[in-house]
């Protein structure tokens with residue numbers, strides 16, 4: 034009777050307290066801006082299984098990944114055990130109506146698995162604690178909370194083992210028993226130590242109450258720290274963004290202003306300027322951050338000692354959200370802006386929008402959308418733009434290119450080549466060159482190589498010459514949504530007027546924008562990056578790389594081709610088709626490739642600390658001792674070249690686009706381009 038009352042009281046108080054905390058957190062979420070995340074339920078369930086239940090991303094970290102997986106899966110198995118223990122507070126033989134009795138096949142199987150799992154969780158939690166205390170990985174937040182939680186887990190497991198061992202002992206089992214291996218081993222120890230039934234029963238009861246109550250304590254600690262992810266990570270993964278990662282969210286107010294809509298607010302807010310401008314899903318991301326630091330560990334800005342650390346950005350936002358709970362719930366606007374009062378503006382402008390953070394995050398938190406919406410507020414609402422970026426944006430407005438070179442010069446790169454103006458009747462493909470490959474001296478050579486390859490393969494194509502507009506990508510990532518919309522509208526209109534249906538582009542930024550973002554503005558086209566297109570032409574035998582290039586190259590994956598659009602295979606297929614060419618994979622490649630430093634409009638901004646992202650990336654690429662660095666993006670080409678110059682290796686190591694390599698091997702480009710890539714002596 035005392036046991037039943039005590040257990041009922043513990044459970045009632047603990048669940049009431051947890052309910053109150055959960056309600057607080059839920060109310061705060063409801064104060065966030067709206068977001069639609071209940072579409073495509075089947076896909077969401079699939080992601081829930083892959084990412085959350087099967088912990089797909091965790092093995093990327095070889096030590097803590099498997100340890101965390103053991104604890105997570107162990108907890109799932111042990112939930113039933115805890116329910117039985119709570120039930121035994123009311124009835125000492127509670128076993129879910131015989132289902133979990135040792136005489137039942139299900140019960141026998143469950144208790145055997147549970148017995149092993151609880152010891153695995155005990156070992157995993159001990160290793161996790163040692164990892165924190167002894168190894169102290171820099172990426173992890175040093176916090177007493179994390180240590181306390183691990184100690185609680187260890188104590189819960191040890192207490193559980195003591196209880197079940199006492200049960201085994203009470204049945205007279207004091208030798209090894211395969212159905213409960215660890216409980217029977219501990220029972221053996223009790224017997225060897227000469228403990229009588231009374232002492233073992235007392236120890237079992239202590240274990241029973243310690244486990245049962247600690248679970249309830251654990252539950253109530255969760256909402257007040259990083260371990261809230263135990264509750265929120267499953268819904269966070271389920272509700273994560275299913276749109277292509279390369280598609281940024283639009284801005285409802287900017288759209289209304291552009292459309293001169295009747296319901297446009299008199300004083301519209303653009304982007305995110307205060308904590309309550311974030312959506313409820315952004316806030317759920319904040320709740321769910323486990324502070325594991327995997328995002329920061331892979332962030333090029335953090336790796337080069339910039340102010341930006343994605344983990345700390347999210348934690349600072351979360352702490353601010355909790356601190357301003359009353360004001361947010363009351364709908365009060367703050368007097369001080371989020372940037373720079375809570376987040377330094379350098380943090381917002383340091384981002385390369387490379388998505389390395391999102392690729393790593395085990396709970397599917399997003400960063401690029403949050404950072405761009407904060408930039409949007411600075412640019413559109415407050416007119417605060419880094420000066421170099423402001424110059425580039427003016428160039429886009431004046432001459433439809435961020436270099437602000439006369440648009441009449443846009444087609445100079447094609448001088449002497451066999452080119453044709455696009456018309457929808459006679460051209461199957463539009464070759465969209467992009468601003469960088471039209472105006473940058475080095476990148477123009479890539480455009481020339483692509484033209485020769487298309488002609489050689491007999492592709493039906495045309496280009497827009499001096500009439501080619503700008504896709505606007507740089508403006509969007511730089512926070513100037515209105516500038517982007519202007520560019521996008523102009524480009525879509527041009528494409529539609531000319532009857533464009535299929536687009537080949539060599540710039541991964543144009544590619545991503547056309548493919549993933551233009552459909553939102555009425556422009557749906559079939560878009561293909563030149564690496565994929567050329568790889569297919571090689572596979573079809575329409576291009577035949579014959580000339581040997583006896584070089585070793587390392588390929589740098591452009592973020593907007595690889596991580597954003599899964600374009601890893603095309604460039605590698607082309608390179609591997611070239612006779613004599615050896616491809617040596619970079620240490621960090623494919624989805625783990627580090628950004629060149631040019632993404633997120635950073636190409637047009639100064640990088641003024643000692644360690645530049647492109648220098649760091651080039652250092653990584655050179656660890657494989659290649660003769661040349663190869664890439665498939667005009668921005669990456671410049672950043673990699675500058676990185677080599679900084680190391681005085683510009684003349685010693687070549688820099689080539691995949692298309693140029695292919696054109697040389699097909700005998701279409703002068704091998705003098707290769708003189709930039711002399712073999713290593």
Ligand code: SF4
Pocket residue numbers: 328331332333334335341343383384385386387388389390391400401
């Ligand atoms: S997108 Fe790239 S640069 Fe930006 S926070 Fe993430 S990892 Fe860092």
Ligand code: SF4
Pocket residue numbers: 321322323324325326327328329343344347390393394395396397398
């Ligand atoms: S955002 Fe994700 S990767 Fe970064 S610390 Fe939080 S849980 Fe870890």
